Amino acid sequence: MTDYPPRLQTALEDFSFITTRAERQEYLIQLADRFAEVRVPAHIATRPYDEQHRVPACESEAFVWAVPNPDGTLHYYFDVLNPQGLSAMAMSVILGEACNGAPLAQVAALNADLVFGFFGKDISMGKGQGLMSIVTLVAYEARQRLK
Amino acid sequence: MSDITARGYTHPEVLVSTEWLAAHLTDPNIRIVESNEDPLLYAAGHIPGAVEVDWTRDLNDQVVRDYVGREAFEALAQRSGITRDTTVIFYGDKNNWWATYAFWVFQLFGHTSARILDGGRKKWEAEGRPLTRDRVTYPASSYTAPERDDVTIRAFKEYVLQHVKHGGQLVDVRSPAEFTGEKTHMPEYPQEGVLRGGHIPGAKSVPWARAVNEDGSFKDAAALQAIYQGEKQLDPEQETIAYCRIGERSSHTWFVLTYLLGFKNVRNYDGSWTEWGNSVGVPIAKGAE
Structure with a gap:
């Protein structure tokens, strides 16, 4: 946990103080509402997207792009094609804000289980696996640059 | 409602239209219940006056793989302001799959005064009807439920085994790839812990979503009959067991066969493929029908 990007660490600590499902939903929806801030711009990709950017096992049809910054870190962009995929949008905002420009080693160390730190345990197996796959793909992109 | 009554269903009264619901939002005799897969959808905006029933938290026992018992169900109804006389209108995402x-x-x-919003959340949203983030609470009701009936519309594994031995009707409502055994979960979902892929011998493959139109509404009776009774040769007079992976998608088909087509005796095998595909010694078939 201590090796996570600082903004992600802070966000996880903030969510650890949440005690009610309603409060958790409220925070996650606030994040999803800001999805436009991390959505892939047209100069990076346009639809139909290259399937290599598709998040496996995400039924909300999430996509991830990792674009190198001049300093060697990565800038992540996302899209979620299912307009009702609010959870995937919230997860994308969390990861985009935390991982953009973060040291690659910290991003590469992300554990997919962090999803439950934000969403709690009361999500379906399918939904949880889809969100974990977004995390896994973000970490994978960082690991590829570390090789 | 005239559109629904004109579709030829056996029990058209079990559906309400978006128009009807929009005109009854403040009807004290109904309770609107949203049930989704995505845990954020209700909180992000729901039909005014609707309460949420979360399938993982509210309907399933948190320890044993089973549904809640009588007391927990009574508590759910009471905190939702539902009485035995309340007409409950269910709707949700994914073409009412969870509803x-x-x-x-x-x-x-035994809460028979229940309806499904035809088209569900998808159609309501597409028509630009109101959604709110305001959470509503209702005064706690008095609700006494009977013990859960696990006999009439539910099937357990041993029952299904006997059904198979006697050549009974089965409907597998999963995706074609799950039916053949190529996958153990829907496309785009993780292929999770099932040791064997395939289907229960003798099952007909009818993916659940074939019962709905593009706008989320149910197909009319003639179209449904063409699928289930024509193409698949299912006999509405014979007992039918529907199954999927954990019993959620098959509840949709159970609803269609029971209420829209009037099949006489339909059960949902909620153990479904996560139980069958992990069980020792049960018969399994692979490939197409």
């Missing part, structure tokens, strides 16, 4: 699941669980406790 029909909640509807089915309510039937296990």
Whole structure:
């Protein structure tokens, strides 16, 4: 946990103080509402997207792009094609804000289980696996640059 | 409602239209219940006056793989302001997949005054009808439920085994790739812990979503008959068991066969493929029908 990007660490600590499902939903929806801030711009990709950017096992049809910054870190962009995929949008905002420009080693160390730190345990197996796959793909992109 | 009554269903009264619901939002005799897969959708905006029933938290026992018992169901109804006389209108995401699941669980406790919003959340949203983030609470009701009926509309593994031995009708409502054994979960979902892929011998493959139109509404009776009775040769007079992976998608087909087509005796095998595909020694078939 201590090796996570600082903004992600802070966000996880903030969510650890949440005690009610309603409060958790409220925070996650606030994040999803800001999805436009991390959505892939047209100069990076346009639809139909290259399937290599598709998040496996995400039924909300999430996509991830990792674009190198001049300093060697990565800038992540996302899209979620299912307009009702609010959870995937919230997860994308969390990861985009935390991982953009973060040291690659910290991003590469992300554990997919962090999803439950934000969403709690009361999500379906399918939904949880889809969100974990977004995390896994973000970490994978960082690991590829570390090789 | 005239559109629904004109579709030829056996029990058209079990559906309400978006127009009807929009005109009854403040009707004290109904309770609107949203049930989704995505845990954020209700909180992000729901039909005014609707309460949420979460399938993982509210309908399932948190320890044993089973549904909640009588006391927990009574508590759910009471905190939702539902009485035995309340007409409960269910709707949700994914073409009412989870709404029909909640509807089915309510039937296990004999709450027969229940309806499905035709088209569900998808159609309501597409028509630009109002959604709110305001959470509503209702005064706690008095609700006494009977013990859960696990006999009439539910099937357990041993029952299904006997059904197979006697050549009974089965409907596998999963995706074609799950039916053949190529996958153990829907496309785009993780292929999770099932040791064997395939289907229960003799099952007909009818993916659940074939019962709905593009706008999320149910197909009319003639179109449904063409699928289930024509193409698949299912006999409405014979007992039918529907199954999927954990019993949620098959609750949708159970609803269609029971209420829209009037099949006489339909059960949902909620153990479904996560139980069957992990069981030792049960018969399994692979490939197409």
